[in-house]
Amino acid sequence: MSNFDLEQFLPYLLNQAAEASSLAFQQVYKDRYGMLRNEWRVLFHLGQFGPMTASAISARARLHKTKISRAVAKLEARRYLARTRDEDDRRVEHLQLTAAGRAAFDDLRAVAERYDAQLLAGLSAAQSRALKAHLTTLAVAKPGLARM
Amino acid sequence: MSNFDLEQFLPYLLNQAAEASSLAFQQVYKDRYGMLRNEWRVLFHLGQFGPMTASAISARARLHKTKISRAVAKLEARRYLARTRDEDDRRVEHLQLTAAGRAAFDDLRAVAERYDAQLLAGLSAAQSRALKAHLTTLAVAKPGLARM
DNA sequence: CTGTAATAGTTGAAAATGTAACTAACAAGC
C-alpha cells in the first residue's frame, strides 16, 4: 500500500504554487502594459542586468530562443526596448530598454517588490530565506531519474 | 535605490523551480505513455481519488474545463479511462480508470514517489515538511494586490 | 406548466507555444 499523495508531490505542488502566486501579478503587467509572461521576463532581465543579448537572456532565464525572439519583437514594436547590432560580431544584437521601457520596469518592479512581501507575510524572515534557498536549489538542479 | 532581485521574486522563483522539477518526470509519462501534462493530471486524480466527474477534477486541480474535456477524450481514446453517464442527472458523466489506466497510474505513481524523494534528498524530514507546508499555503492562497 | 437561469460538458476560432528548419555571420582546419 502506497501513501503517495498527488497534492504533496513536489513538481505538482510547485506548479500549483507557481500558478496561484503568478496570477495577481500577471494581471498587473497584462492590464497596465499589455504584456505576456515572456515579455515581462525579458523586460525585467534588461531592467535588472542592463543591456544584454538575446542569448544571454535565454541562458539566464532558461527561456527558449524563439520565445525571446518573439518577446523582443513585441517589446520593440511597443518601443519598450531598442536593438543595436554588434559591430565586431554582426550576428549579435544588444538589447536595451528605452525610457518607456525603464519606466514600465520601475513601475512593475515596485509592484513586484510589494507583492513578494505580501506573499511572504505569514512567514518569519528566517523562514522566507529558507524557503527561497530551497526553491533556488530546486530551480538550479537538473534532476534526472535513472532506472525508475 | 531598490534591492529587488528578479531571481528571488517568489512567483518567478516558483516557476523556475516548478519547471526544473517537472522536466524529468514529464519525460517519463511522455515517453512511456505518450501523455501530456493535463492527461497525466487527470489520470492521477482518478487514480488517487477514485471515480470523479470532470467538474470535480476541474475544481480540485484548478484546471479549466476545456483542458479536462480534451484530456479525458484522449485518455478515453487510448482506453485509460471509461465514462458512464449519471442516470439521475444526465448532464454528468462519471470517469473511472480502466485496468490499463490503473496500471499506468500505478507505474507512474511509483516513479513519482521515488522522484519526490530524490528531489528532497538534500533536506531533512523537518525541512521537507516545512517546505511543502509553505508551498501548500501558497498554492491555496488567492492573493490579490490592492492599490499597488 | 412555462419561461429564465444555471450547470455539465463540447466545440471552433484565435492566440501562444514547441519543434525544426532556415539565414546570416563567424571560426577553425587544412
Add this chain to the structure above:
DNA sequence: GCTTGTTAGTTACATTTTCAACTATTACAG
C-alpha cells in the same frame, strides 16, 4: 582561400491553450 562546423537570431508549421459560443439537461420562479 575553401570546406565544415558553430552560433545568433528568425520563420514556418504543427500542437496546445485560451476564450467564447454552443448543446443538452436540470433548477427554479411565477
